[in-house]
Amino acid sequence: MGLRKPPLREQHASQGASFTEFGGWEMPVEFDSIRTEHAAVRESAGRFDVSHMGEIEVTGPDALALTNRLTTNDVSELDPGDTQYSCITDEEGIILDDTMVFRLPDDGGPHYLFVPNAGHDAEMEDRWIEHRDEWGLDATVRNTTEEWAMFALQGPDAQDIAAEATDGATRDVSRFDATFLDVSGVRCFTSRTGYTGEDGFEFLCPWDDAETVWSALDCQPCGLGSRDTLRLEMGFLLSGEDFHPEEEPRTPYEAGVGWTVDLDTEFVGRDALERVEREGVDERFRGVKLLERGVPRHGYEVVDADGERLGHLTSGTMSPTLGEPIGLGYLSADEAPPGTRVRVLVRGEPKQANVVTPPFIDT
Amino acid sequence: MSFDVPEDRRYLESHEWTTTDGGTVRVGITDFAQDELGDVVFVELPAEGDEVSAGEEFGVVESIKAVSDLVSPVSGTVTGVNEALFDAPELLNQDPYGDGWMLEVEPSSDEEFDGLLTAEEYREKIE
Secondary structure, eight states: OOOBOOTTHHHHHHTTOEEEEETTEEEEEESSOHHHHHHHHHHSOEEEEOTTSOOEEEESTTHHHHHHHHSSSOGGGOOTTBEEEEEEEOTTOOEEEEEEEEEOOOSSSOOEEEEOOTTOHHHHHHHHHHHHHHHTOOOEEEEOTTTEEEEEEESTTHHHHHHHHTTTGGGGOOTTBEEEEEETTEEEEEESOOSSSSOEEEEEEEGGGHHHHHHHSOSEEEOHHHHHHHHHHHTOOOBTTTBBTTTBOOOTTTTTOGGGOOTTSOOTTHHHHHHHHHHOOSEEEEEEEESSSSOOOTTOEEEOTTOOEEEEEEEEEEOTTTOSEEEEEEEETTTOOTTOEEEEEETTEEEEEEEEOSOSSOO | OOOOOOTTEEEOTTSEEEEOSSSSEEEEEOHHHHHHHOSEEEEEOOOTTOEEOTTSEEEEEEESSOEEEEEOSSOEEEEEEOTHHHHOTTHHHHOTTTTTOOEEEEESOSGGGGGSBOHHHHHHHHO
């Protein structure tokens, strides 16, 4: 099966982008260099094509009930135009995906849109439909992933660039709020959200208008390479790397996002998670900072001074902002709390590191 | 995109170069390799006096996004290591054929060069 392509695949190629496969999509990984793009987002602004992210629309009288029973957070808290970070778990409380849930600005009923990670859209569409039918709920579920392009504008200058592109309309959008507004005349679903730690916006626009909107967000184009280093510095989870239902099965409590779990709601995995919450976790998602030369990477083991295993890393890089090697992973909750001196096995060589609590930087 | 492939050296398919002027040789990675890697942040190299073997791994280069093994084009004894790379790995991006060189090696034979790619052959591989 061929890779899915974002609408601006060819334009990005003509801008000099190199590409990578991610979640079944062929996406730009780098336009100039990861360092340049990363710095642009931290110091001024960058724009990302994240059209590989999924979109599932849930409408109808039971849209709220269905989404509330399939995500860990309390969707009923959302007013029109609100957004919520959440997890989707299985019966055992294992994270299948993490997602943003949006309650669309009111147009006659509570309508929801959620954004699964790349390659998860069909699975989530099926999951919602199967449970709707099993529970006899009245809701319409539509996978609109290939109707929407999605762009993220991030960085300290994002406010001004967005205001320029929208005749000031984004000035009225508060943090974590969402609304429909025009970008260069194109109606976009716009939220003041992102995944880099910087202020900014995410724009959903019709697939065919992607070029107009992308051009209007005039700043450094950025690829998935810098998106990864930016989210890593913040300690944000990457689906498939930091959790994966088979290869890295984790509950939200282990993954450091226990705050997305509302045990007062009834959802798939609730009872298992109540048990985990009561009994505690063996391993927790932590940061490590290497004190020696080397770069921590996915899969590297973490041990104590005697070589006893403490856990392993799921992500790592040389932080472009700090110039220091940083990693994320799951470490023994009892043996490796923040402040512990540990060793990361870099190709078998034990390198000294400190356990820290992410984020690695202040934004 | 066209990459710099100087005529005065030989190449491996794994994107290392070496000089071929008879005496001590230098080893590094190509312009194509540094571009593929992106921002280089770490280099692990052998020490002076270590032995390297043709076709075998002698070190590691890491960019922000990837880890790559380095393969030696020749067998012999390491007589020099570019220690500047430890503090300034970005030299590999800036000047892969010059200031970004990695090793100097006293080769144990000249014959291994025969199996290496000429500039023209290497250019064909990366185009």
